[in-house]
Amino acid sequence: MSEPAPDRYDLYERAAQSPDMQARFLRALHEAPAGEPVTLGEDFCGTGAVARAFLALDPRHRAVCVDRDPEPLERLRRLAGDEPRLAVVRGDAAEADAPAGIIAALNFSIGERRTREDLLAYLRAARSRLVEQAGAPGVMVLDVYGGTDAFVTGESEVELRDGVRYVWEQRHADPLTGMVENAMHFLPAEGPELRDAFVYHWRLWSVPELADALAEAGFARLAVYDRFGDCIDDAGRVYPWPVTNPDELDENFVVYIAAWTR
Numbered sequence: 001m002s003e004p005a006p007d008r009y010d011l012y013e014r015a016a017q018s019p020d021m022q023a024r025f026l027r028a029l030h031e032a033p034a035g036e037p038v039t040l041g042e043d044f045c046g047t048g049a050v051a052r053a054f055l056a057l058d059p060r061h062r063a064v065c066v067d068r069d070p071e072p073l074e075r076l077r078r079l080a081g082d083e084p085r086l087a088v089v090r091g092d093a094a095e096a097d098a099p100a101g102i103i104a105a106l107n108f109s110i111g112e113r114r115t116r117e118d119l120l121a122y123l124r125a126a127r128s129r130l131v132e133q134a135g136a137p138g139v140m141v142l143d144v145y146g147g148t149d150a151f152v153t154g155e156s157e158v159e160l161r162d163g164v165r166y167v168w169e170q171r172h173a174d175p176l177t178g179m180v181e182n183a184m185h186f187l188p189a190e191g192p193e194l195r196d197a198f199v200y201h202w203r204l205w206s207v208p209e210l211a212d213a214l215a216e217a218g219f220a221r222l223a224v225y226d227r228f229g230d231c232i233d234d235a236g237r238v239y240p241w242p243v244t245n246p247d248e249l250d251e252n253f254v255v256y257i258a259a260w261t262r
């Protein structure tokens, strides 16, 4: 009998996400005292892996997940089960209105807003959803890649467990428009290959472009991080430290931008 085709969402989560650390990082960026419950809005959530990990951190945390694609939301609902602390919304992230203390748009999803007008409309909507929780301001968190090869085409490859090779391809890049096309391929040692498992045509915003847009959308201050934090304490807290000197960045980097409402 032939091998069953691997689930592309399972492969995606293994290749592109570290939900537990991402959840701890997001909680650390929220300035409420440790132990206070917070609501996470995961926009462009896909399968909501970060929200699921966030709920697992504290039995009083809540989450609201938004995506326009019903397919990953179906997987999210199946994996989350009957979880009363989770709301799942199918629709455009720019039209979401559920309040949250943290809003995250991760894995370069901000590139789905391809024009400055669309970017600002989304950031303004997110800003208006952010509420104070446990006396701390709301925080919006985005990630983006950049560096010397940001507009270079090519492939990079890593091996996942079980010998599956994961290939990230940038097959088109236009530095004049900022548009890039990325594809994710999964090549198991045996069984069928999953080429073009996910394909994205999106805008590669720069850090300063996003910083300007966040300020224009009403955010009061921001910081940039190139890692989750170098240590984790006995209570599972991480301690993120922002990058302030560009010499600290790798030649090619992925950074998180956090922006607070005050």
Ligand SMILES: C[S@@+](CC[C@H](N)C(=O)[O-])C[C@H]1O[C@@H](n2cnc3c(N)ncnc32)[C@H](O)[C@@H]1O
Residues within 6 Å of the ligand: 016, 017, 043, 044, 045, 046, 047, 066, 067, 068, 069, 072, 091, 092, 093, 094, 105, 106, 107, 108, 109, 112
């Ligand atoms: C790169 S995936 C990110 C998934 C997840 N956030 C992560 O960290 O891996 C982008 C997701 O954005 C969703 N999406 C694209 N445009 C959207 C929009 N306007 N509103 C809501 N979701 C959108 C897609 O369906 C897809 O699931």
